[in-house]
Amino acid sequence: MRLIAIVGGLAIAGLLLLAWTQPWANVDLTTGATVELTGSDAAPALAALGLAALALAAALTLAGVVFRVVLAVLQALIGVTVVASTAFALSSAATTAAPAVTKLTGVTGSESVAALLGDVAWTAWPVIAIIGGGLCVLHGAFVLATARKWPRSGQRFERADDQGARARRDGGAEPPRDAIGDWDALSGGDDPTAR
Incomplete structure (x- = not known):
């Protein structure tokens, strides 16, 4: 659609x-x-x-x-x-x-x-x-x-914090870490290893 x-x-x-x-x-x-x-x-x-x-x-x-x-x-x-x-x-x-x-x-x-x-x-x-x-x-x-x-926009348009909050809200744990997510977290000023 x-x-x-x-x-x-x-x-x-x-x-x-x-x-x-x-x-x-x-x-x-x-x-x-x-x-x-x-x-x-x-x-x-x-x-x-x-x-x-x-x-x-x-x-x-x-x-x-x-x-x-x-x-x-x-x-x-x-x-x-x-x-x-x-x-x-x-x-x-x-x-x-x-x-x-x-x-x-x-x-x-x-x-x-x-x-x-x-x-x-x-x-x-x-x-x-x-x-x-x-x-x-x-x-x-x-x-x-x-x-x-309509399907949601890709995750590349969301901040890493928003993705984690959405996962917790939906009843899941933190999303699994991957290189792209870590890079996005660094770009946003967060340390991905601190989680």
Whole structure:
């Protein structure tokens, strides 16, 4: 489940970043020109959200149970934000196209730009971005549902004192000594021969 969650998170982040770079719409202007809107024009926040989802998937590789729950909630919020950002871009072509139209024509002001707009031909990429946002929400729910079932992180992420305390708490004696454990104890400032 852990591998599925991590790989799935990376794939979703990649999908969001890909959608951000693709053409989202072709806008015909009354002047006869055509403006191509990319995801970076239509939904500039998508890049930051995709990078956040990428960092989140990477953080899952080391996260403990509590942190996994926090990351799952954040992933769901990222997904909701992606859907909202993309839906806003789709609902308001004039606002979405305004920066690109201003750059091409020099016309500013929302009413002036709206007067220049003709037909808007949307591509499939905004829909793919919305699907990516939905997948983020599902990914967050999956991580939340399975967070407690993932195997523990390796012992290399725990201090030697924590390992001994865990062994005593679980009813066992001190963990057996080995070269790696002794080295870790020395690194932590403890004398492994004092036990």
